[in-house]
Amino acid sequence: MPLTRETVLNTLKTIADPLTGEDIVATGMIRGLRVAGGDVRFVMEIDSRRFADMEALKEEAEAKLASLEDCDDVQIVLTSHSDQATPPERPKEPQPIRPEPAPPGTSGPQKVAGIGRVIAIASGKGGVGKSTVAANLACALAAQGRRVGLLDADVYGPSQPKMLGITGRPTSPDGRMILPLRNHGVTMMSIGLMTSGDEAVAWRGPMLMGALQQMMSQVQWGALDVLIVDLPPGTGDVQMTLSQKFVVDGAIIVSTPQDVALLDARKGIDMFRQMNVPILGMIENMSTHICSNCGHEEHVFGHGGVAAEAEKIGVPLLAEIPLHLNIRLAADSGTPLAIKSPDAPEAGVFRQLAAALIDGGKA
Numbered sequence: 001m002p003l004t005r006e007t008v009l010n011t012l013k014t015i016a017d018p019l020t021g022e023d024i025v026a027t028g029m030i031r032g033l034r035v036a037g038g039d040v041r042f043v044m045e046i047d048s049r050r051f052a053d054m055e056a057l058k059e060e061a062e063a064k065l066a067s068l069e070d071c072d073d074v075q076i077v078l079t080s081h082s083d084q085a086t087p088p089e090r091p092k093e094p095q096p097i098r099p100e101p102a103p104p105g106t107s108g109p110q111k112v113a114g115i116g117r118v119i120a121i122a123s124g125k126g127g128v129g130k131s132t133v134a135a136n137l138a139c140a141l142a143a144q145g146r147r148v149g150l151l152d153a154d155v156y157g158p159s160q161p162k163m164l165g166i167t168g169r170p171t172s173p174d175g176r177m178i179l180p181l182r183n184h185g186v187t188m189m190s191i192g193l194m195t196s197g198d199e200a201v202a203w204r205g206p207m208l209m210g211a212l213q214q215m216m217s218q219v220q221w222g223a224l225d226v227l228i229v230d231l232p233p234g235t236g237d238v239q240m241t242l243s244q245k246f247v248v249d250g251a252i253i254v255s256t257p258q259d260v261a262l263l264d265a266r267k268g269i270d271m272f273r274q275m276n277v278p279i280l281g282m283i284e285n286m287s288t289h290i291c292s293n294c295g296h297e298e299h300v301f302g303h304g305g306v307a308a309e310a311e312k313i314g315v316p317l318l319a320e321i322p323l324h325l326n327i328r329l330a331a332d333s334g335t336p337l338a339i340k341s342p343d344a345p346e347a348g349v350f351r352q353l354a355a356a357l358i359d360g361g362k363a
Contacts, residue, residue: 002037002070003035003037003038003040003068003069003070003071004035005033005035007068008033008035008040008065008068009025009030009033011064011065011068012024012025012030012061012064012065013025013026014064015057015060015061015064017029017053017057018053019053024044024057024061028045029044029045029046030042030043030044031043031044031045031207032207034194034195037072038070038071038072038073039072039073039074039075039169040065040071040073040074040075041075041076041194041195042075042076042077043076043077043078043079043207043210043211044057044058044061044076044077044078044079045079045206045207046078046079054078055078058076058078059175061074061076062074062076062175073169073171073172074175075170075172075178075194077207077210077211077214078210078214079206079207079208079209079210079211109243109244109245109246109247109248110245110246110247111246111247112216112217112221112227112246112247114221114222114223114224115149115221115224115226115227116224116225116226117225117226117227117249117250117362117363118226118227118229118246118247118248118249119226119227119228119229119248119249119250119251119252119280119357119362119363120229120231120239120242120248120250120251120252120272120277121133121134121137121228121229121230121231121251121252121254122231122233122239122251122252122253122254122268122272123231123233123253123254123255123261123264123265123268124233124234124235124253124255124261124262124263124264124265124266124267124268125233125234125260125261125264125265126157126233128233128254128255128256128261128285128286129254129256129285129286129321130230130231130233130254130285131152131154131157131159131160131163131230132163132285132327132328132331132336133252133254133283133285133321133350134150134160134228134230135150135160135163135164135230135331135336136327136331136336136337136338136347136350137228137338137350137353137354137357138150138186138228138336139164139184139185139186139336139338139339139350140338140339140350140351140353140354141225141226141228141354141357141358141363142184142185142186142339143185143338143339143342143351143354144351144354144355144358146225146226146354146358146363147222147223147224147225147226148185148186148187148224148225148226148227148228149180149186149187149188149189149221149224149226149227149228150164150186150187150188150189150227150228150230151188151189151190151215151216151219151227151228151229151230152188152189152190152191152192152230153212153215153229153230153231153232153238153242154230154231154232154233155191155208155211155212155232155238156232157232158190158191158192158193158195159192160188160190160192160230161188161190161192161193162192162331162332162334163331163334163336164183164184164186164188164334164336165183165184165333165334165335166181166182166183166188166193166334168181168193169193169194170189170193170194170219176218177218177219177220178214178215178218178219178220179219179220180219180220180221181193183334184335184336184339187221187222187224189215189219189221191211191215205237208236208237208238208241209237209238209241212238212241212242213241213245216242216245216246225363226363229242229248233264234264234268235267235268235271239268239271239272239275240271240275243272243275243276243277244275248277249278249362250277250278250279250280250362251268251272251277251278251279251280252279252280252281252282252283252318253265253268253269253279253281253282253283254282254283254285255282255283255284255285255305255306255309256284256285256286256301256302256305256306257284257286257287257299257301257302257303257304257305257306258301258302258305259302259305261301262305262306262309265282265306265309266309269313279313279315280315280316280318280357280362281310281315281316281317281318282306282309282310282315282316282317282318283306283317283318283319283320283321283353284304284305284306284307284317284319284320284321285321285323286300286301286321286322286323287299287303287306287320287321287322287323288303288320288322288323289322289323289324290322290324292325300323301323306320307320318353318356318357319349319350319352319353320349321346321349321350322346322349324346326341326344326346326347327346327347336350337350338350338351338354
């Protein structure tokens with residue numbers, strides 16, 4: 001008999017919170033439950049002040065679910081929150097973002113073991129091709145001999161499994177470390193590998209932050225020269241958590257030339273600077289379009305806006321990427337253009353970008 005959602009919930013109801021005596025389903029800590037075949041995935045939203053209790057509940061849940069007939073794999077993500085008796089007073093004036101104080105015995109954001117450098121690929125708004133740039137850059141770096149990882153941290157719109165042609169589920173033989181998947185020489189982890197293609201990830205801030213920390217520190221990345229982190233657009237919880245909790249060696253800002261995109265890109269740059277993350281440079285995507293029929297060049301979204309902005313703020317313009325059909329077709333096929341057609345003129349920009357980062361000691 002196939003494993004069902006009802007069977008999983010009934011099993012979880014046999015586990016009681018020692019503080020309240022309620023089962024862990026009744027407490028509301030079980031979120032985002034998904035049962036697919038023999039795979040069980042869900043989030044436990046916990047109180048960080050009772051971490052030891054919560055870790056014990058997680059282990060009990062893993063053991064009981066793993067013992068069920070037809071259960072092949074169990075993945076539980078712990079996220080934490082701390083409820084306060086009274087809400088904090090709202091500041092009278094807007095306050096700049098500052099990194100949280102480091103835990104006792106540490107000196108700030110921590111490096112991830114085995115990873116040489118972490119590069120964030122960011123954008124102020126969606127739809128500017130940030131994920132396409134991240135996938136092609138990762139593959140171009142791997143093609144030039146670098147040991148590369150790619151973390152798809154765009155939780156609400158994870159696209160890297162599709163772009164890298166990766167399917168299947170990550171596994172966790174010991175129930176703690178997650179084994180990522182690999183293709184085109186790139187080691188990749190994405191929340192998209194743990195959900196179905198049409199399933200929305202309806203998570204609040206604490207759940208997002210917990211998932212990011214788990215994907216950074218509880219994934220068996222191995223020895224990497226560089227980890228590329230594909231961030232969601234904007235300046236939200238994921239960006240702040242990454243910068244506060246982990247050493248980020250630099251951020252690359254992707255934007256189209258149009259004023260609306262640049263307006264949001266400036267906010268992203270300001271956030272990274274407030275978080276003490278170096279800006280490695282900017283990339284102008286969809287910079288120009290050449291008609292495949294007549295050869296006419298036109299600038300659909302304008303041209304030169306990102307170059308002017310980069311000069312204004314004193315950072316390099318790393319690349320101008322054309323708006324080209326082959327880039328889109330390759331991404332949809334699961335083999336980024338940087339390795340599918342490396343000799344194509346429109347693919348050369350990714351090879352040059354990778355080479356520049358390597359030569360500059362940034363990757």
